[in-house]
Amino acid sequence: MSSVIEDIMTRKIFNSRGEETLEIDIVTTAGFGRASAPAGASKGKAEVVPYPEGGVDEAIKKAEELIVPELIGMDANEQEEIDILLHEIDGTKDFRNVGGNTAFAVSLATAEAAATSYDMPLFQHLAGYLANELPYPLGNVLGGGKHALGKAPDIQEYLVIPLKAPTFSDAAKANILVHQKVGSSLKKADKTFTGGRGDEGAWAPNMKNEEALEIVVKACEEVSRELGVECRAGLDMAASTLWKQKEKCYVYTRDGIKRDSGEQLDFVLHLVEDYNLAYVEDPFHEEDYESFAELTKKVKKCLICGDDLFVTNRERLIRGIKVCAANSIIIKANQVGTLTDAWETTKMAKKTRYIPVVSHRSGETSDAHIAHLAVAFSCPVIKTGVLHGERVVKINELIRIEETLGNRAEMSIFDL
Numbered sequence: 001m002s003s004v005i006e007d008i009m010t011r012k013i014f015n016s017r018g019e020e021t022l023e024i025d026i027v028t029t030a031g032f033g034r035a036s037a038p039a040g041a042s043k044g045k046a047e048v049v050p051y052p053e054g055g056v057d058e059a060i061k062k063a064e065e066l067i068v069p070e071l072i073g074m075d076a077n078e079q080e081e082i083d084i085l086l087h088e089i090d091g092t093k094d095f096r097n098v099g100g101n102t103a104f105a106v107s108l109a110t111a112e113a114a115a116t117s118y119d120m121p122l123f124q125h126l127a128g129y130l131a132n133e134l135p136y137p138l139g140n141v142l143g144g145g146k147h148a149l150g151k152a153p154d155i156q157e158y159l160v161i162p163l164k165a166p167t168f169s170d171a172a173k174a175n176i177l178v179h180q181k182v183g184s185s186l187k188k189a190d191k192t193f194t195g196g197r198g199d200e201g202a203w204a205p206n207m208k209n210e211e212a213l214e215i216v217v218k219a220c221e222e223v224s225r226e227l228g229v230e231c232r233a234g235l236d237m238a239a240s241t242l243w244k245q246k247e248k249c250y251v252y253t254r255d256g257i258k259r260d261s262g263e264q265l266d267f268v269l270h271l272v273e274d275y276n277l278a279y280v281e282d283p284f285h286e287e288d289y290e291s292f293a294e295l296t297k298k299v300k301k302c303l304i305c306g307d308d309l310f311v312t313n314r315e316r317l318i319r320g321i322k323v324c325a326a327n328s329i330i331i332k333a334n335q336v337g338t339l340t341d342a343w344e345t346t347k348m349a350k351k352t353r354y355i356p357v358v359s360h361r362s363g364e365t366s367d368a369h370i371a372h373l374a375v376a377f378s379c380p381v382i383k384t385g386v387l388h389g390e391r392v393v394k395i396n397e398l399i400r401i402e403e404t405l406g407n408r409a410e411m412s413i414f415d416l
Helices: 055-071 079-090 100-117 122-127 168-189 209-227 261-274 289-298 314-323 339-351 369-376 389-408
Strands: 005-014 020-028 032-036 136-143 157-163 230-236 249-252 257-259 279-281 303-306 328-331 355-359 381-383
Touching: 005 055, 005 100, 020 055, 020 100, 032 100, 055 079, 055 100, 079 100, 079 339, 100 122, 100 339, 100 369, 122 369, 136 168, 136 209, 157 168, 157 209, 157 279, 168 209, 168 230, 168 389, 209 230, 249 261, 257 261, 261 279, 261 289, 289 303, 289 314, 303 355, 314 339, 328 339, 339 355, 355 369, 369 381, 369 389
Parallel strands: 136 381, 230 279, 279 303, 303 328, 328 355, 355 381
Antiparallel strands: 005 020, 020 032, 136 157, 157 230, 249 257
């Protein structure tokens, strides 16, 4: 059988922040798969544990001792069976034994090895020949918070999404143009700006939160007129990083302002309405389902997205669904450990009309698999940066997928 696993190799590599991470190679009779694990700067408390005690070295040791012997001889085509086995080998609810990143890299490398065994692109192997929808790219053009240093804004990401772009290539071009215009505007607004950028290639200026948003929105409007594409701004507020539990408030250090939960709700509503935002991620801390629900009820034509709130966890999503908290969910497979777990959460989201957004992480590798996952999972949006090689590799892979699909390629359709 061409997809039988014959060999597995593990190694330590570096991500875009220069941090150590894990890479897995899986060799089958007729195929090969390679996957590496990214890392987040602002992590949700309910995510799986990325590595066991001892870090990447211990993860590699446990992979070689516990996982490799079990997987040799198995069929890489049996994705769900292998992912269940990874849970059984680990024996904990949060992968603290072998590490969630270990499970993620093994799971994803297995999927690619199976795909190449049958000479298929990964998205077709996972979803079949009918998969043909491309996502809209949600790109980070300006940022602060944990993604930047110095006197940057408190809000972690200022984003752009080019809605109704006719092709993925056109959408990617629009995001790049917005990024360029934001850079030019920052140089005019602040003569001391030296072009500093954060983890994801987004500009990191010395600027207050709303001042930065005004510049991004203006750039979106200019590109919309120039290209005839509806570019709209969005935010990832990463509010768990702003929330101070003892004080029961969100602390905006850059602006010198503290907001309780009600004031935070009013502030976010003001931003959505006055700046015509298309997307707001994590506007409240990761346990405040009630405020998420209240905001979702009050906004129109805007995705309210949970990342730290849900951490790609099906049970946390179900909890959110019960109270109508958010209307969108970030999908990061390494938050739950395996491809099967991520797919189960995505299916639940789609069933309940939550918009799934496949996403990169701030500490990325040159792995391009999430481009394939976005198409395979039929996710309307992919959050994957605008510039920097580790982001562009995902964008370029989607351009190749669009080329592979040819006349069958369509941009996703979702109501916003």
